[in-house]
Amino acid sequence: MTNLSLTTSAPTSIKAEALIVGVHSSDEGPFLLQAPTPLSPWDDVAAAAALAGLTGAVGEVATLPGGDWVAAERVVLVGLGEPEKLTGERVRKAAGVASRAVAGLGTVASTLSAIDLTAAAEGHLLGGYLFEAYKGATKAPVKAIRLIVPSAAKPAKEELRRAEITAEAVGLARDLINTAPNDLYPASFADRAAAAAQTAGLKVQVLDEKALVKGGYGGVMAVGQGSTRPPRLVRISYRPSRPKASVALVGKGITFDSGGLSIKPGAGMEHMTSDMSGAACVVATVIAAAALKLPLTVTATVPLAENMPSGGAYRPADVLTHYAPKGERPKTSHILNTDAEGRLILADAIVRACEDKPDYLLEAATLTGAQVVALGERTMGVMGTEALRDRVAELARQCGEGGWAMPLPEELRTQLDSYLADLQNVGTGRAGGMLIAGHYLSEFVADGVQWAHLDVAGPAFNTGKTYGYTPQGGTGVPVRTLLATLADIAAR
Ligand code: BES
Ligand code: MN
Ligand code: ZN
Numbered sequence: 468m469t470n471l472s473l474t475t476s477a478p479t480s481i482k483a484e485a486l487i488v489g490v491h492s493s494d495e496g497p498f499l500l501q502a503p504t505p506l507s508p509w510d511d512v513a514a515a516a517a518l519a520g521l522t523g524a525v526g527e528v529a530t531l532p533g534g535d536w537v538a539a540e541r542v543v544l545v546g547l548g549e550p551e552k553l554t555g556e557r558v559r560k561a562a563g564v565a566s567r568a569v570a571g572l573g574t575v576a577s578t579l580s581a582i583d584l585t586a587a588a589e590g591h592l593l594g595g596y597l598f599e600a601y602k603g604a605t606k607a608p609v610k611a612i613r614l615i616v617p618s619a620a621k622p623a624k625e626e627l628r629r630a631e632i633t634a635e636a637v638g639l640a641r642d643l644i645n646t647a648p649n650d651l652y653p654a655s656f657a658d659r660a661a662a663a664a665q666t667a668g669l670k671v672q673v674l675d676e677k678a679l680v681k682g683g684y685g686g687v688m689a690v691g692q693g694s695t696r697p698p699r700l701v702r703i704s705y706r707p708s709r710p711k712a713s714v715a716l717v718g719k720g721i722t723f724d725s726g727g728l729s730i731k732p733g734a735g736m737e738h739m740t741s742d743m744s745g746a747a748c749v750v751a752t753v754i755a756a757a758a759l760k761l762p763l764t765v766t767a768t769v770p771l772a773e774n775m776p777s778g779g780a781y782r783p784a785d786v787l788t789h790y791a792p793k794g795e796r797p798k799t800s801h802i803l804n805t806d807a808e809g810r811l812i813l814a815d816a817i818v819r820a821c822e823d824k825p826d827y828l829l830e831a832a833t834l835t836g837a838q839v840v841a842l843g844e845r846t847m848g849v850m851g852t853e854a855l856r857d858r859v860a861e862l863a864r865q866c867g868e869g870g871w872a873m874p875l876p877e878e879l880r881t882q883l884d885s886y887l888a889d890l891q892n893v894g895t896g897r898a899g900g901m902l903i904a905g906h907y908l909s910e911f912v913a914d915g916v917q918w919a920h921l922d923v924a925g926p927a928f929n930t931g932k933t934y935g936y937t938p939q940g941g942t943g944v945p946v947r948t949l950l951a952t953l954a955d956i957a958a959r
Contacts, residue, residue, distance in 0.1 A: 468638060469566065469595045470611040471588055471627060473619035478578050479537045481613060485530070485575040486539035487565045489547040489558075489582065490516050492523030500550055516544050524548060525557055526934065528568045539576060543568050547582075556867035558586040563594020563936025570595065571606035580614035584626050587614060592634035593943070594936035598645040629759060633950055636755035637943030639663060643747035644928065644941025648723035648740045653691065653771035656722055656743060657699040660750045660769065664703040667754045674700040683797060684770075684819075685788040686811040691772030693727055693780025698772040700816065703750060705757040705765045712956055713764040715825035715916075716753060716949065717816045719809045719832035720746030720771035727774045727805030728782055735930075741941060742809070744927035745831035746771060752949040759950075761957045768820040770812035774805070781805060786888045789911070790815040792822045798910065801888035809834045810904055811892060814911045821913035827855065828912060829952060831921040831945050833928070837900030841873075844925035847945060848873045850905035851919035859919040862955060863948040869926060870948060873902060880906050919952070921945050 478486055490497045490513070497516045499509045512531070519529040527546035533539050545561040545568070547553060562579050569575045579587035595608035616623050643651065643659065651659075654675075661671045676697035679688050684700060691698030701720075721742035725731060731739070746769045753767040781787070783802055789811075791797035800811060809832050820828060838848045846869040849860040856872050863870025879902055882894035890910060894903040905920050912918045926944040929937055 468635065469592055469608050471591065471631065472611065472613055473616050473623055473627060474576070474613045475616060475619050478576065478615055481538055481576040481615070483539045483574050483576040483613065484572040485541045485543050485569050486537060487543045487545060487569070487575060487577040487579060488512070489561055489579055490521055490523040490544045491547050491550045493549065497521050497523035512542065512544070519544070521546065525560055526564060528564050530568060543575075545579070553582070555583045555586040558583045559590035559867055560935030562587045562590025566591045566595035566609060567933070569609045572609045574611040574613065575609055576613040576615060578615050580616050584614065584616055584623060585630050588627055588630035589634055590936045592631065593637055596638055596641060596938055598642060598940065600646065632755050632758045633947060636751040636950065637946045639754070640744070640747040640751040640943040640946050641938070641941040643750070644741050644744050648773070651743070652696040652722045652773055653699040653720070654696060656720060656746070656771050657701050660701050660703065663750065663754060667757050669754065669757055670704045670706070672702040682790065683788065684790045684815045685797070686790070686800070686815040687770045687772055689781040689785065689787040690721070690774055690808040690812050693777040694773035694775040696773050698770070700819070701750070701767070701769040701771065703753050703767045705753055707760065707762055707764070709762060710764040711762045712826045713766075713823070714827045714829060714953060714956060715820035715823060716749040716765060716767040717813060717820050717828065717830040718745035718747070718749035718767070718769050719743070719813055719834065720769050721809060721812070722771060722773045724774045724806070724808065725776060727808060728776045728780050729805040730776055731806060738928060738930055741928035742833050743771070744833050744923060744941065747941070748831050748943065748946045748949065751943070751946050752953070755946070755950055756953055761953055763953060763957050765953065766820065766823060766825070768816045770816040772808075772812055774808045787811065790818050792818070798890065799888040801885040801891040803891050804893045807892045807904070810907045813908055817908060817911040821916055825916060827956060828916050828918045829859070829921070829949055830908070830919070831923055831949065833924045834922045835901045835904050835924055838922040839925040841901055842871055842925065845869045846871055847926050847948070848901050848922040849919055850875055850902070850922070852917050855917040855919045858955065859921065859948060859952050862951040863945065866947040866951045868944045868948045870921070873905065875902055875905050875909060879903050883907055921948065
């Protein structure tokens with residue numbers, strides 16, 4: 468990861484390989500709002516930017532040679548859009564674009580931090596992210612960025628530290644998602660999650676297939692039984708000494724989703740390497756919560772399975788028995804489609820998580836194609852108990868991950884009634900698939916727990932081109948929404 472530091476030096480006096488400066492757009496052409504030293508010829512820079520074809524729109528970037536007016540070797544101009552529409556998210560995007568433009572360089576300086584330190588730091592780190600496990604000879608992320616700020620005192624230092632922890636968490640989630648499913652399967656995911664959590668000083672428990680059978684985790688075992696690589700369930704706990712509340716995190720960990728016997732079409736099946744994004748994000752979140760020393764008990768429960776067709780696979784028509792606390796009657800699910808597998812492993816994990824009696828349950832999953840149809844690829848659907856649902860959706864928008872509150876309309880619930888079992892795992896038609904999945908999960912959430920379900924089927928994985936601070940492949944959504952929600956809970 469790029470090394471970030473704070474400086475209060477004047478932008479034009481900083482010796483660096485590049486100076487990153489934001490450019491605004493206007494009817495009269497591009498212009499620069501930041502004129503940090505009276506001597507610098509910013510009007511000339513704006514004119515040069517216009518000649519270089521810049522309008523100042525978000526996403527634009529151009530590199531100009533330096534001159535005797537600036538100590539940096541070059542000036543990298545990035546678009547910020549209209550000044551009256553400036554948001555933290557635009558700064559974050561511009562910083563991401565700029566980081567990629569300076570890839571391969573050593574030390575550069577950025578003025579974007581003078582506008583919004585958190586957004587600039589996050590954007591620079593997230594935009595510079597590179598996954599190098601499978602690829603040789605790519606331009607390394609820029610080594611160091613000096614963030615220009617009005618004051619480098621303690622509050623700014625703490626702000627920078629929080630941004631670094633956040634970006635590190637997003638990076639961990641992206642790394643797990645980008646690891647190919649031949650390398651990342653339930654056991655290897657569990658090993659990597661356990662290692663990362665132990666390094667952070669957290670308590671880890673891993674249930675292997677024997678422990679899962681013994682414990683009665685019928686959902687996780689059924690979904691994983693078609694694969695030669697058996698399921699796991701990972702639990703990671705962070706317990707500070709004086710917690711203000713307890714939060715359970717649950718994330719869907721399907722390391723590959725072929726659909727099983729209800730097999731998916733070939734086109735796009737490769738995207739199902741990302742079906743463990745929810746799991747990756749909650750693992751990263753609990754580790755970050757500890758690094759941030761949030762005054763909350765946070766426990767991540769992560770069910771892991773590979774959904775494959777085979778002679779041993781679970782079938783449409785099977786009835787499986789979910790996990791239940793000792794002495795309670797377990798719920799049963801009638802399988803009508805083996806491709807609706809996420810909810811089955813989540814059901815076990817949600818019941819297990821609720822056994823600890825948390826105040827809050829935040830659960831993230833690449834659960835339905837219907838989410839993408841309804842909200843597109845960059846806006847998660849948020850369901851759950853009303854107040855928490857609305858808070859999470861609002862926080863998702865604030866941190867730039869995009870979210871919208873979704874209802875669980877009562878009339879859809881009856882579609883999950885089964886003639887044979889407590890529930891069937893799919894509805895009866897094609898309408899409202901995201902909401903029906905939400906209804907299914909709600910059946911397993913204990914009474915009194917404030918619950919939010921984040922369907923990130925679209926936002927978790929970028930199948931298109933790089934944009935802003937979002938690379939191709941794993942995006943790390945919803946790590947920042949989860950962290951913002953934890954911080955919000957801790958602050959109340
Ligand atoms: N993992 C998929 C959902 C998904 C689709 C994630 C597209 C990311 C992009 C999930 O397991 C699934 O297959 N859902 C089915 C449910 C259906 C059978 C009720 C779907 O959405 O088609
Ligand atoms: Mn599926
Ligand atoms: Zn799936």
